[in-house]
Amino acid sequence: MFRAHDADEGDALLTRLGALTAQARELAKVQRSRVELAVALQRGMLPQELPEAPGFRLAVGYVPAHRGLYVGGDWYDAFTMPDGRIGLSIGDVQGHNIEAAAFMGQVRVGLRALAHVTNDPGELLARTNDLLVSLGADLFATCTFLRLDPATGVLECARAGHIPHIWATADGRSGAEEGECGPPLGVLEGAEYPVTCHRLTAGSVVVLLTDGVVEGPSLSLDEGLRRVRGLAEINAGAGLGARVLADGVMRLADRVGHEDDAAVLIISHEADAGQRQPPSIARGPREAGGPPSPADPAPGPADPPAGPPGRNGRRGV
Known part of the structure; x- marks a missing residue:
């Protein structure tokens, strides 16, 4: 009787373990499907082609985080705006699930759609922020939006809470964006986003990235x-081009030990060597006549003709 009782308990335990194993497999299959759906959603939201402009090259790198059930919401985008200038954005949604990937799509589509209403970067982020707040989502996103005029550089x-981007020039100077930053998108209604102005000259590069590229367990x-x-300095000095720099930055991302998305967007001014200006990057406030950064003695460009006042107190273009 004792052995029969033990055998019955053993059979029941095996049956229970079998049921639990089957449940675990089914759950893993469902979760794997969610991850695959999120990754497909991420990739489907990214641009299939990048704009082209004489003297400028764009290059991107992107690796989605889909280790286990970890799915992020990083994105990059580049498109031609109604006025012919090029809009560029990069950002990172809080959270690592399919909801983050879907929210990323909302932000990217919102930026593109509202670019037909206003092309001022600060105004565009402000309108997108108010739209996201009105949707009542529990998520938020950091973002950098830039407007490039290929005719003038x-x-x-x-910026909306996003990490600074990196710039470098052909004469060996480099730095990180130091302009004032507004809050992340989707957090505070009526937030304002100050605009800074740069002038790219031949040989200059700008590196937009998300924190998954430069921060992880093995790297602060x-x-x-x-x-x-350092990579940007070498690239600009040697004139290696946008694609080489994007690949180099993504190799760095592979070494940070992160479990987050990694996205990079490179802007490179690659005019012919014979047409190069004295290499520099002029930096200063958006307002015309504002003083340039002490590190950048070259005066900043004059603003284009002013339009009606924008919501930040600046005059929109």
Whole structure:
């Protein structure tokens, strides 16, 4: 009787373990399907082609985080705006699930749609922020939006809680964006996003990235940005081009030990060597006549003709 009782308990335990194993397999299959759906959604939301402009090259790198059930919401985008200038954005959604991937799509589509209403980077981020707040989502996103005028090399930038981008010039100077940053998108209604202005000259490069590229268990954010800055300096000095720099930055991302998305967007001014200006990157406030950064003695570009006042107190273009 004792042995029969033990055998009955053993059979029941095996049956229970079998049922639990089957449940675990089914759950893993469902979760794997969710991850595959999120990754497909991420990739489907990214641009299939990048704009082209004489003297400028764009290059991107992107690796989605889909280790286990970890799915992020990083994105990059580049498109031609109604006025002929080029809009560029990069960002990171809080959270790592299919909801984050879907929210990423909302932000990217919102930016593109509202670019037909306003092309001022600060105004565009402000309108997108208010739209996201009105949707009542529990998520938020950091973002950098830039507007590039290929005719003049003028690059206008507004940031919403996003990490600074890196720049480097052909004469060996480099740095990180130091302009004022507004809050992440989807958090505070009526938020304002200051705009800074740069002028790219031949040989200059700008590196937009998400924190998955430069921060992880084996690398601090400051050290990661320092390494990207070094790569940008080498690339600009040697004139290696946007694609080479994007590949180099993504190789760095492979070494940070992260489980997050990694996205990079490179802007390179690659005019012919015979047409090169004295290499520099002029930086200064958006307002015309504002003083340039002490590190950048060249005066900033004059603003284009002013339009009606924008919501930030600046005059929209």
